[in-house]
Amino acid sequence: MKIKSYDFKLKLYDPKNMDIDVKTLVYSVVDDEISEIKGSDEPITLDDFIDFDREFSNNILITFTDAIHGEFKGVRKIHVVEGKPRFILKVYLIRLNGEKHRLYRVLRIKDSGLEDVYMDRLYEPKPEKTRIENVSKIIGLPPSKLPFSLGSKS
Amino acid sequence: MLLYVERLNILVVNRGGSMDSQKIVEEFRVDYKSLLDAPPEKFEEIARQIRPKLMPKPGVDFNVYLTETPELKEGEELVTWTLSLCPYCRSLLKAVVFKRDGKVWIRKRCPEHGEIEEVYWGNAELYERFREWQYDGRGISNPHLDIVFPCPFNCGLCSRHKSHPGLVNLVATNRCDLSCWYCFFYARKAGYVYEPTLNHIRYMLRQVRKLKPYPAIALQITGGEPLLRDDIVEIVKIAKEEGFTHVQVNTTGIKLAYEPELAVKLREAGTNVLYMSFDGVSPYTNPKNHWEVPYILESLRKAKLGVVLVPTLINGVNTRELGAMIKFGLKHVDIVRGVNMQPISLVGRVPREERLKLRITIPDAIIEIEKQTDGQISRYDWYPVPSVTPISHFIEAITGKPKIELTTHFACGAATYVFKEDNEIIPITRFVDVGGFLRYLEEKAQEINRGRSKYIVLLETLIKLRKFVDLSKAPRRLREKGRLLKHLYRIFIKHDYRSLGEFHYDALFLGMMHFQDLFNHDLARVQRCDVHYVMPDGREVPFCTFNVIPEIYRDRAQKAFSFTIREWEELTGRRLISYKYKRNIKKLISNEIYRKAYEGIFDVDSVSYEEQVKLSKRFGIPVVE
Numbered sequence: 001m002k003i004k005s006y007d008f009k010l011k012l013y014d015p016k017n018m019d020i021d022v023k024t025l026v027y028s029v030v031d032d033e034i035s036e037i038k039g040s041d042e043p044i045t046l047d048d049f050i051d052f053d054r055e056f057s058n059n060i061l062i063t064f065t066d067a068i069h070g071e072f073k074g075v076r077k078i079h080v081v082e083g084k085p086r087f088i089l090k091v092y093l094i095r096l097n098g099e100k101h102r103l104y105r106v107l108r109i110k111d112s113g114l115e116d117v118y119m120d121r122l123y124e125p126k127p128e129k130t131r132i133e134n135v136s137k138i139i140g141l142p143p144s145k146l147p148f149s150l151g152s153k154s
Numbered sequence: 155m156l157l158y159v160e161r162l163n164i165l166v167v168n169r170g171g172s173m174d175s176q177k178i179v180e181e182f183r184v185d186y187k188s189l190l191d192a193p194p195e196k197f198e199e200i201a202r203q204i205r206p207k208l209m210p211k212p213g214v215d216f217n218v219y220l221t222e223t224p225e226l227k228e229g230e231e232l233v234t235w236t237l238s239l240c241p242y243c244r245s246l247l248k249a250v251v252f253k254r255d256g257k258v259w260i261r262k263r264c265p266e267h268g269e270i271e272e273v274y275w276g277n278a279e280l281y282e283r284f285r286e287w288q289y290d291g292r293g294i295s296n297p298h299l300d301i302v303f304p305c306p307f308n309c310g311l312c313s314r315h316k317s318h319p320g321l322v323n324l325v326a327t328n329r330c331d332l333s334c335w336y337c338f339f340y341a342r343k344a345g346y347v348y349e350p351t352l353n354h355i356r357y358m359l360r361q362v363r364k365l366k367p368y369p370a371i372a373l374q375i376t377g378g379e380p381l382l383r384d385d386i387v388e389i390v391k392i393a394k395e396e397g398f399t400h401v402q403v404n405t406t407g408i409k410l411a412y413e414p415e416l417a418v419k420l421r422e423a424g425t426n427v428l429y430m431s432f433d434g435v436s437p438y439t440n441p442k443n444h445w446e447v448p449y450i451l452e453s454l455r456k457a458k459l460g461v462v463l464v465p466t467l468i469n470g471v472n473t474r475e476l477g478a479m480i481k482f483g484l485k486h487v488d489i490v491r492g493v494n495m496q497p498i499s500l501v502g503r504v505p506r507e508e509r510l511k512l513r514i515t516i517p518d519a520i521i522e523i524e525k526q527t528d529g530q531i532s533r534y535d536w537y538p539v540p541s542v543t544p545i546s547h548f549i550e551a552i553t554g555k556p557k558i559e560l561t562t563h564f565a566c567g568a569a570t571y572v573f574k575e576d577n578e579i580i581p582i583t584r585f586v587d588v589g590g591f592l593r594y595l596e597e598k599a600q601e602i603n604r605g606r607s608k609y610i611v612l613l614e615t616l617i618k619l620r621k622f623v624d625l626s627k628a629p630r631r632l633r634e635k636g637r638l639l640k641h642l643y644r645i646f647i648k649h650d651y652r653s654l655g656e657f658h659y660d661a662l663f664l665g666m667m668h669f670q671d672l673f674n675h676d677l678a679r680v681q682r683c684d685v686h687y688v689m690p691d692g693r694e695v696p697f698c699t700f701n702v703i704p705e706i707y708r709d710r711a712q713k714a715f716s717f718t719i720r721e722w723e724e725l726t727g728r729r730l731i732s733y734k735y736k737r738n739i740k741k742l743i744s745n746e747i748y749r750k751a752y753e754g755i756f757d758v759d760s761v762s763y764e765e766q767v768k769l770s771k772r773f774g775i776p777v778v779e
Contacts, residue, residue: 058313
């Protein structure tokens with residue numbers, strides 16, 4: 001199975017100033033192991049319209065319309081998933097107007113595709129400890145096994 | 155089980171398109187008369203089933219042409235690129251927003267229909283000033299719809315939406331007692347009656363209240379003419395039961411001129427304010443309800459129910475009365491809470507020359523008001539809607555409870571408050587440093603969010619509050635007994651809805667809300683819209699999608715849940731036409747109430763009776779004696 005992710009930089013001046021840089025790390029959870037799945041870079045095209053919005057509209061409120069609005073540079077990354085992981089974990093490393101944020105998203109592989117199980121939202125901030133505990137509970141691994149243990153810097 | 159009674163193949167011709175663009179779409183309609191006693195849960199079940207059938211269809215309802223990026227031309231300065239629609243075939247297009255000759259314009263190019271250029275905002279300086287006040291919202295954390303289609307063909311709401319709803323509209327009926335020449339919405343022209351049952355309404359309102367993180371608390375009951383419903387008072391009660399703290403009814407008010415007791419019942423049921431059409435002070439500009447307005451205001455006074463006057467502004471038609479409309483509002487400030495102006499949205503195939511003639515944008519209206527009030531209300535007294543977001547941020551930081559934020563696009567709306575003293579109009583900005591105060595509140599909210607003690611910040615704010623107010627320039631009645639500071643303290647200490655309401659009683663709210671049309675459509679504005687409609691299938695759709703692309707949102711959904719006219723007439727035992735309003739001008743102008751209401755604003759003797767009759771009839775309202 002192939003999973004898409006996106007890395008991008010966007011500078012907006014209208015209707016408001018925004019300078020955002022997003023990198024996405026993708027992990028697979030197989031049994032009680034978690035491992036990163038590296039992706040191969042491809043250019044973003046107009047065909048990414050819908051997928052880009054699915055990826056970023058809810059968690060960081062960025063849409064394809066914003067990409068059109070501002071100075072946008074980005075790549076699509078394709079991650080090849082081996083076997084059948086219990087979960088896919090996406091970690092978004094975000095620098096928004098100079099401030100760092102880290103958001104988590106847990107997905108489950110179903111016959112119809114990927115299904116969201118958990119998603120952090122940038123504008124409804126909860127302490128990272130709470131969010132990591134949420135992720136840990138869902139995927140059934142202790143927080144120490146997660147890729148970003150508490151207190152580490154992205 | 156689906157309740158289709160009709161599953162018709164309808165030929166849809168994309169407006170302005172060639173024969174190739176004719177597409178077959180299926181029309182779905184539920185057997186609405188079989189649902190008269192259905193509970194809200196049944197409507198939820200039916201809505202869930204039928205919603206996918208009502209969604210826009212790619213290739214049929216819309217095309218996507220994003221390969222062409224419109225270029226800037228000589229003498230043009232880039233503002234931004236955006237996404238827009240072709241006004242002729244609804245195709246999704248890239249557009250450029252730019253400055254030229256002191257104005258802001260939008261231009262796009264449709265492969266089928268060529269280049270379309272439109273005024274976006276009539277004053278580039280005010281555009282920059284307003285842009286400084288943009289704040290974005292926090293979106294919808296539990297969207298009703300998954301993302302399947304591009305924006306704006308996926309409305310319902312989906313997770314692309316950046317603002318939570320500020321005000322939600324509920325269409326209670328498409329029946330109307332008027333038949334205004336420009337309206338295609340009302341039942342007789344639409345060919346069906348859309349009138350949801352009380353349980354269906356309850357379902358829709360529950361659907362609205364489900365949205366997170368902030369469901370709407372303000373509801374507008376609209377139409378058609380919602381006061382034609384015999385159970386309108388019940389609808390208001392249901393809205394209150396479902397958690398809407400602010401309920402307003404959008405009406406011409408004509409029924410209240412004749413039935414003052416209805417105003418009392420509406421207020422007692424929980425209506426907070428009427429939102430009343432009012433296109434000018436003379437019969438020339440306001441043939442819709444000019445003669446009835448004085449009586450409506452009397453009914454509202456007796457009922458102690460406030461009203462917001464709502465002029466639709468059409469350049470060259472009623473814009474010369476902008477100042478007079480505000481003065482009329484101030485004359486009746488005991489009952490008029492505000493004047494909320496709506497620059498016209500141009501619907502249909504309006505040629506460019508005609509558009510340039512009729513088009514008025516928010517800054518054009520603001521500058522016209524400045525001229526017509528001899529500078530008493532200047533262009534710098536206005537602030538864009540999202541400028542009040544720091545108040546929400548501050549109160550939320552203090553209380554720790556989520557607060558509604560009005561995070562529309564800055565180009566969508568503007569507002570100010572004015573007070574009247576003798577013959578002088580005093581905008582709030584003359585005695586309150588509104589900009590400074592809002593920036594201060596934002597700064598303090600951020601300090602609390604970064605961990606500073608909210609008690610210390612609150613104390614600092616209370617001490618600092620006086621520095622933003624110059625009481626010597628405030629209206630007398632606000633200076634007396636420190637009423638102004640009391641209002642401000644209450645709003646920022648008590649931070650409740652009532653304190654704001656009390657402030658309103660001393661002030662006339664002036665607002666502008668410019669709804670878009672297909673010529674100036676900008677998806678950056680749609681995604682930030684906070685004035686929504688709830689549709690009969692439970693989708694919640696931004697105003698400028700619902701009304702700007704009615705054929706795939708408003709009309710399709712309402713028709714699916716409607717009665718045929720014959721069904722409705724059989725059910726009610728009444729003819730649809732029997733509700734049509736006939737005006738007795740002689741009777742209306744003979745009473746002192748009429749004369750007094752316009753005294754000092756408009757000379758009611760300046761128009762002959764014959765001319766008045768002609769104006770009413772030309773508009774579509776018959777006159778009887």
